[in-house]
Amino acid sequence: MPDFTLDQRLQDDSFSVGPLGLCQLLLMNDKRWPWLILVPQRADISEIHDLAPLDQAMLSFETAMVAKAMKSATGCEKINSGALGNIVRQLHIHIIARNCGDAGWPGPVWGHGTREPYEKDEADKLIRILRARLAA
Template identity: 60%
Template sequence: MSDFVLDPRLERDTTFLMNLGLCQLRLMEDSRWPWVILVPQRSGIIEVFDMTPLDQTMLTFETAIAAKAVKQASDCLKINIGALGNQVNQFHLHVIARNEGDPAWPGPVWGHGEARPWDPAARSTFTERLLEAL
């Protein structure tokens, strides 16, 4: 993992929360949705199939525990999980809490309006609930 470097756009748009094992868990800096990303700490990974079978298995496990924690911490209706990579080539997986009536419901969150920074108290509350759920 010593050659792992986080893409500058992911670093700019997210806040590091913790290492899960394979992945960094990072909070998206957009308060409209409780939204985290998982970034496998491997260099040169663009697609999920670029990872070893063991890393793919670890990613699946870490995705499930992160998604369950986001659902518990946000009390949302639905979890969306996706890996697009159209703007940032470095493989990363989005885990997004969704509710009926949220700003993009029922469509995708990508490209919908402008990101809204977290209120520090709301970020702290969500982060504490998320980390406790993990």
């Protein structure tokens, strides 16, 4: 994807999990919720409907695949997913593991409390587990 560049804010706030077919997969650096971000590797795209039809299908497939891996890896009760893009315009999809009683439950994670960064070894462990689930 020669013209694609990851938004600096996404890069600064996350760890790389790795590339998928269409998307880069990131782990948000906030341990209050296991939180993944899919970023389609297409330049100058801010909305799902701006993607080519085949890319839309691939994004749907990768979103479901990542959500399933997240649920399996965390044992969470609920997966929240969404594409807001109000601050970071580059198209990205949030996949967040939620449990009854977690910080902010049952409300949204956005704007709730203060971020709690991972220790490097904590992030690395979750990334290894997610990669294994995605490879299965």
